[in-house]
Amino acid sequence: MPTVIIEDNKKITYDDLGEGIPILFIHPPGMGRHVFYYQRKLSDKMRVIIPDLTGHGDSSEANVNDLSIMYYSKEILALLDELKIKSAVLCGYSAGGGIAQIISSHYQERVSGLILIGGFPAVLNASLKVEHKLGMYMVKHHRNLLTNILANSHTKNKDLKELLISHMNKAQLGAWYKFYQEVLDMK
Numbered sequence: 001m002p003t004v005i006i007e008d009n010k011k012i013t014y015d016d017l018g019e020g021i022p023i024l025f026i027h028p029p030g031m032g033r034h035v036f037y038y039q040r041k042l043s044d045k046m047r048v049i050i051p052d053l054t055g056h057g058d059s060s061e062a063n064v065n066d067l068s069i070m071y072y073s074k075e076i077l078a079l080l081d082e083l084k085i086k087s088a089v090l091c092g093y094s095a096g097g098g099i100a101q102i103i104s105s106h107y108q109e110r111v112s113g114l115i116l117i118g119g120f121p122a123v124l125n126a127s128l129k130v131e132h133k134l135g136m137y138m139v140k141h142h143r144n145l146l147t148n149i150l151a152n153s154h155t156k157n158k159d160l161k162e163l164l165i166s167h168m169n170k171a172q173l174g175a176w177y178k179f180y181q182e183v184l185d186m187k
Contacts, residue, residue: 001058006078013058014051014079018043021112022088025050026076026096029135029179031150032057032167035093037160049088051079055175057167064174069182073102077110089113095132095183123184132184139177143169 003013015033023046025036033050034057042048053072055062076099080088087110092100097119104111123129138146151164 003059004079004082006075006082008063009060010054010062010075011060012051012054012075012079014049015040016083017048017050018046020046022047022049022083022085023113023115024076024080024088024090026072026090026092026099027053027056028094028096029183030056030139030146030168030171030176031093031164032171034160034163034167035154037155037163039091046089049079049083049085051076053175053179055172055179057170061172062175062178064172064178067175067178067182069098069102069186070106072099072179073106076103077107080110086110087112089115091115091117092119093117094119095179098183098186122186129184132180136177136180136184139173139180143173 001013002016003011005011017040023042025039027033027035032052036050040048052059054060054075089112090100090103097116100114100116101121104114120128123132147165147168150168151161154164155161
């Protein structure tokens with residue numbers, strides 16, 4: 001798995017598969033790049049780039065005090081710069097969509113397309129607020145249960161469930177929590 005070093009000597013681990021139009025996938029809190037396991041097949045027709053954000057998966061730990069949606073947006077742009085990609089299709093899944101939307105609105109020239117899978121511009125309704133607050137509570141008090149719930153909700157494939165769980169268990173708890181908090185506070 002390739003890595004790049006961005007500012008502050010942070011290592012970003014990513015998958016870079018295929019050739020053609022680049023599409024970069026952005027994961028939700030805690031999940032990491034393997035949540036896009038099935039999207040890897042797109043590499044038959046496109047260049048598929050799937051990073052672990054700092055504090056997640058195989059990337060460096062994050063300075064939790066620095067984390068914000070804008071910080072993660074700049075991290076994605078730094079990865080694109082390192083890969084010499086001027087613009088890409090961004091695909092944000094769930095809360096990862098917040099990062100994709102910030103990049104799309106502040107750095108329009110870097111985005112050739114935007115795909116949101118369960119994405120949202122802000123946490124405005126009560127059920128989504130509860131979902132984020134519950135996620136924050138679970139990260140702090142029941143991480144193993146949360147990783148199992150998330151893995152089971154994403155696949156029936158036993159091997160992929162185990163991969164998702166082991167990858168989520170690498171996530172830095174503070175980064176996972178702060179990512180939820182940042183999206184919850186996004187306006």
